[in-house]
Amino acid sequence: xxxxDAPVWFITGCSTGLxxxxxxxxxxxxxxxxxxxxxxxKVADIVAGHEDRALALxxxxxxxxxxxxxVKAAHAAFGRIDVLVNNAGYGYLAAVEEGEDDEIRALFxxxxxxxxxxxxxxxxxxxxxxxxxxxxxxxxGGLAAFGATGYxxxxxxxxxxxSESLAAEVAPLGIKVTIVEPAAFRTNWSGPSMRQSxxxxxxxxxxxxxxxxxxxxxxxxxxxxxxxxxxxxxGAVQADEPPLRLLLGKAALDVVTxxxxxxxxxxxxxRDVTLGADYPDxxxxxx
Numbered sequence: 001x002x003x004x005d006a007p008v009w010f011i012t013g014c015s016t017g018l019x020x021x022x023x024x025x026x027x028x029x030x031x032x033x034x035x036x037x038x039x040x041x042k043v044a045d046i047v048a049g050h051e052d053r054a055l056a057l058x059x060x061x062x063x064x065x066x067x068x069x070x071v072k073a074a075h076a077a078f079g080r081i082d083v084l085v086n087n088a089g090y091g092y093l094a095a096v097e098e099g100e101d102d103e104i105r106a107l108f109x110x111x112x113x114x115x116x117x118x119x120x121x122x123x124x125x126x127x128x129x130x131x132x133x134x135x136x137x138x139x140x141g142g143l144a145a146f147g148a149t150g151y152x153x154x155x156x157x158x159x160x161x162x163s164e165s166l167a168a169e170v171a172p173l174g175i176k177v178t179i180v181e182p183a184a185f186r187t188n189w190s191g192p193s194m195r196q197s198x199x200x201x202x203x204x205x206x207x208x209x210x211x212x213x214x215x216x217x218x219x220x221x222x223x224x225x226x227x228x229x230x231x232x233x234x235g236a237v238q239a240d241e242p243p244l245r246l247l248l249g250k251a252a253l254d255v256v257t258x259x260x261x262x263x264x265x266x267x268x269x270x271r272d273v274t275l276g277a278d279y280p281d282x283x284x285x286x287x
Contacts, residue, residue, distance in 0.1 A: 006053060008078045010034040010071070012061055012118060013088030015042035017187030018137065021226035022085060025234060027054055034074040034081070036088075061088045061114030062106075071121040083237055084122045085135045086115040089155070091189050093215060094197035095208035096150045103195060104151050111155035116162065123170070130174040133237050136163045140183045140252045144259045148208035148215065167244055178242050180233060181256075183249030185224030190215050224249045 009026045013019040015037040023035045023043070027050045035043045036059035047054035055077045059070045074081055089111040092103060119134060126132030141149060142156030160179060167177035184190070196212065229248050236246050247253055267274070279285065 006031045007082040008032045008034070008074070008080055009083045009085060010036070010074050010081045010122065011085040011087060012036050012059060012114075014046065015039065016193070017189065018182070018185065018226045018229055019085070019087040020046065021230040022087070022233060025227070025230040029234070032078055034070070034078070036070060059088075061086075061118055062109040064117050067114075067117045067121050071118070071125075075125060080129065081122050081125055081132070083133045083135065084119065084126075085137065085233070086118055087137045088114060089137070090193045090195065091149065091152045092195045092197070093148050093208075093212045094151065094199070095148060095201060095204040098197045098199040098201055098204065098208070099151055100197050100199060103197065107151055107195075108155055108158075111152075112158045112162070115159060119166070123175075126170075126175050127173055132174070133176045133178065133242065134163075134166065134170075135178045135180060135233060135237065137180045137182070138163070140181050140247070140249070140255055142179070142181055144255050146211060147204075148211035164244070176242050177244065178233075178236055178246055179244060180229075180236075180246045180248060181252055182229060183224055183247075183251035183255070184218055184222040185226055185229060185249065186220070186222045187226055188219075190222065191219035223251070 009023075009031060011019055011023050011026070011033060014023045014035045020043070023033050023046050026033045027046070030053075032053040034055045034057060035046050036057045037043045038058065038060045040056045040058045043056050047056045055074065057070045057073055058066070060066055071081070090107070092107045094100070094103075115136060122132075122134070136159055138159045139152075139156045141153045142160045145153040163177055163179045170177065187193075194216065200209065232246065232248055236242050247256060
């Protein structure tokens with residue numbers, strides 16, 4: 001494939017983990033990639049040897065000015081962006097009551113508002129061409145929630161809702177959206193990248209406190225393989241009918257299946273109350 005015909009991927013958060021694995025896999029296929037990280041020196045090795053079709057850029061997704069500049073640089077280098085992967089983000093451990101205001105707001109800035117800013121910056125070019133694919137990296141934690149990660153779940157639930165609305169809006173314009181929901185993968189998420197609240201309340205020791213420990217204990221032993229995840233994402237993007245949601249890892253499948261069963265059970269148990277909240281068919285007003 002001639003270089004100028006190769007698809008252009010724009011990937012955020014490439015210094016480690018899934019972003020690094022995906023950028024590497026894209027370039028190994030002979031495609032073009034805009035490889036971004038807050039410190040571009042940390043991705044220099046990814047683009048080395050691929051300078052004719054790879055661009056390493058400094059990008060902090062919480063800085064709207066830098067977002068706009070990075071997208072402009074990508075267009076200047078390659079003329080377009082075919083696939084946007086919103087991967088940048090991190091986790092935060094705290095019981096809801098233990099959450100610290102500055103940390104919570106920083107988490108939403110990175111995981112939600114940064115993702116939205118990058119998406120809004122890339123969409124005009126995709127709309128003009130009536131083609132493109134936006135891949136938003138959510139999490140198993142965007143579909144099911146556990147103690148100690150409530151604020152992280154809140155950001156990923158937000159990504160899920162935003163992505164569903166986006167998919168409905170851009171489908172008629174030839175643009176596709178896929179939400180990726182990994183379980184525990186062998187990345188820095190539960191290690192160096194994880195933030196924790198300094199506040200610890202003893203009453204939560206057996207719930208949020210215990211899960212803080214169990215989450216950090218998984219570091220280095222997570223079952224998910226970032227390389228295999230990268231190949232799965234590429235396969236989804238190449239599919240004639242890409243999935244709106246792509247679960248990755250056995251734990252994701254198991255937990256989400258149980259979650260769906262529990263949701264159905266709860267809905268069915270309160271079915272009569274649910275239906276009783278509407279006006280009667282005869283229009284009678286009560287209460």
